Amino acid sequence: MFIHMDVVAWITLFLCVATVWLGWETRKVAIAAKSSFELEALPYIALKSANLSFTAQIGAFDVQANLVLSNPGKVLVHYHVNSFTVTMPGCTPPPGATVLTHGAVIHPGSEMTHFHAGIRVPVPLANPITADVDFDLSYWTVLSAKKSFRASVRVLCPAVTPGTAGTWLYINGPSYS
DSSP, X not given: OHHHHHHHHXXXXXXXXHHHHHHHHHHHHHHHHHHHHHHHTSOOOEEEEXXXXXXXXXXXEEEEEEEEEEOOSXXXXXXXXXXXXXXBTXXXXXXXXXXXXXXXXXXXXXXXXEEBOOEEEESOOOSSEEEEEEEEEXXXXXXXXXXXXXXXXXXXXXXXXXXOOOEEEEEEEEEEO
């Protein structure tokens, strides 16, 4: 009977240690789950592409720059465009050329195209055409926690034809704060 009590004591001690270990591991999983939830609740915004679109006019082209912004996150993102400038060699944007919209919302997993006002370019225009696009936007899910996204991109179009999109690359940024 005495040996039997030692075995019960050892089993009880083992179960006590196992319970403490399982409690500690559960705590670690809970901390990781909380961190994951907090990351999923953050707003994210990304530049998916920068394009130029050309519309033929009599003796000229209207060139319009646009940014395709995406929300790869899991929460609705509001954004506001603080600045959006387009410069093209040999072309001066008309006075007051600005963005056509100043902000919007992007649903999770969706995209939004943001347009700049058109720039009238006289024909002929040397190919390839380049345009430098500088932008600064604020974005948030909760207004008191605004973040910013800044970058400069160069859009390269091999030929000026209606509907040409071109390719793009970062020349400065992106920077998030």
